[in-house]
Amino acid sequence: MTTGRIHSWDLSTGVDGPGTRFVLFTSGCPLRCLYCANPDTWHMRDGRGTTVDEVMAEIDKYRAFITAAGGGVTLTGGEPLLQSAFTEEVLRRCKEAGLHTALDTSGFLGVRATDELLAHTDLVLLDIKSFDLATYRKLTGGELTPTLNFATRLDRLGVPMWIRYVLVPGWTDDLERVDALARFVAGLGTAERVDVLPFHRLGAPKYEALGIPFPLRDNPVPGPGLIEDVRARFRAHGVAAY
Numbered sequence: 001m002t003t004g005r006i007h008s009w010d011l012s013t014g015v016d017g018p019g020t021r022f023v024l025f026t027s028g029c030p031l032r033c034l035y036c037a038n039p040d041t042w043h044m045r046d047g048r049g050t051t052v053d054e055v056m057a058e059i060d061k062y063r064a065f066i067t068a069a070g071g072g073v074t075l076t077g078g079e080p081l082l083q084s085a086f087t088e089e090v091l092r093r094c095k096e097a098g099l100h101t102a103l104d105t106s107g108f109l110g111v112r113a114t115d116e117l118l119a120h121t122d123l124v125l126l127d128i129k130s131f132d133l134a135t136y137r138k139l140t141g142g143e144l145t146p147t148l149n150f151a152t153r154l155d156r157l158g159v160p161m162w163i164r165y166v167l168v169p170g171w172t173d174d175l176e177r178v179d180a181l182a183r184f185v186a187g188l189g190t191a192e193r194v195d196v197l198p199f200h201r202l203g204a205p206k207y208e209a210l211g212i213p214f215p216l217r218d219n220p221v222p223g224p225g226l227i228e229d230v231r232a233r234f235r236a237h238g239v240a241a242y
Contacts, residue, residue: 001051001052001053002051002052002085002086002089003049003050003051003052003086004026004049004050004051004052004055004083004086004087004090005026005027005028005044005045005047005048005049005050005083006024006025006026006027006047006048006050006055007025007026007027007038007040007041007046007047007048007077007078008025009022009023009024009025009058010023010025011023011062011066012074013069013071016074016076016102016104016125017071017072017074017100017102017123017125017162018070018071018072018100018123019066019069019070019071019072019100020065020066020069020070020071021066021071021072021073021074021102022058022059022062022066022071022072022073022074023073023074023076024055024073024074024075024076024090025038025041025076025077025078026041026047026075026076026077026078026079026080026082026083026086026087027041027043027044027045027046027047027077027078028041028042028043028044028047028077028078028079028082028083029041029042029077029078029079029082030079030082030108030109030142031079031106031108031140031141031142032140032141033129033139033140033141034138034139034140034168034171034215034216035139035166035168035199035215035216035219036203037200037202037203037206038077038078038203038206039203039206039207039210039212040206040209040210041077041078042078044082044083047078052086052089052090052093055090056090056093056094056097059073059094059097059099060097063097063099066099067098067099071100072094072099072100072101072102072122073090073091073094073099073100073101073102074101074102074103074104074125075087075090075091075101075102075103075104076104076125077104079105079106079108079109080103080104080105081103081105081109081110081112081113082109082112084109084112084113084114084117087103087117088114088116088117088120091103091117091120091121092116092120094120095120095122100122100123101120101121101122101123102121102122102123102124102125103121103123103124103125104124104125104127104164105124105125105126105127105150106126106127106129106140106142106147107126107127107128107146107147107148107150107151108140108142108143108146108147109146110146110147110149110150110153111146111150113150115157118154118157118159121159122160123159123160123161123162124154124159124160124161124162125161125162125164126147126150126151126154126161126162126163126164127147127164127165127166128144128147128148128151128163128164128165128181128185129147129165129166129172130144130171130172130177131144131177131178131180131181131184132144132174132177133145135171135172135177139168139171139172148184151163151184151188151191152188154188154190155188155189155190155191158190159190160190160192161188161190161191161192162191162192162193162194162195163185163191163193163194163195164194164195164197165178165181165194165195165196165197165230166197166198166199167196167197167198167199167222167226167227167230168199168216168219168222169199169219169220169221169222169226170219170220171219173222173226173230175229175230175233178230178233178234179233179237182194182233182234182236182237182239183237185234185237185239186237186238186239191239192240193239193240193241193242194231194234194239194240194241194242195241195242196227196230196231196234196241196242198221198222198227199216199219199221199222200221201214201216201217201219201221204217
């Protein structure tokens with residue numbers, strides 16, 4: 001019986017894939033993004049153990065609703081590929097149930113996603129957090145190359161992608177770097193869109209509750225003009241941006 005550790009689940013509309021989604025938050029993440037809004041998902045030990053059967057029983061309660069709303073199931077985290085066997089089994093069972101499936105990942109652990117796992121995935125929400133190697137390392141504690149390799153692999157396999165780009169003033173707002181990322185995304189045949197997500201500080205209370213500092217507590221949030229400028233850069237390369 002396949003088991004995993006999860007933080008929680010929720011229902012959402014519009015931000016975790018098409019339609020109304022059942023969103024499963026897995027526990028554990030190898031990155032430490034400075035703007036992370038969910039530091040309570042960093043450690044697997046802090047999650048609760050569950051089986052795939054238990055997850056599917058919960059999803060089944062909402063199956064008719066999410067199907068009627070044109071939605072499906074999204075696995076996020078944390079980082080779902082940290083528990084790749086569990087993630088693969090949930091995705092497989094959802095596909096067998098006729099549900100649209102989405103995987104929200106940084107791509108840092110893309111090598112853990114088997115071709116079978118991706119065959120059960122209708123959409124990958126791929127977070128490309130910076131297109132500059134040094135900035136990516138400072139911002140996340142990880143390396144950018146695995147994510148780019150994963151993106152090209154998804155394209156080769158024909159897996160649809162929505163690219164996610166968090167816009168953080170002083171970190172990811174360099175327009176030349178945005179142009180470089182836009183050129184990369186434009187070369188991915190299965191990349192359907194880019195979602196430019198404005199940095200926010202809504203997770204600050206979680207850091208306080210955990211007794212750890214929020215590194216970007218005093219960082220400004222992007223204004224509407226900057227957000228639109230970045231979206232325009234993607235659109236200039238023929239990439240749909242929202």
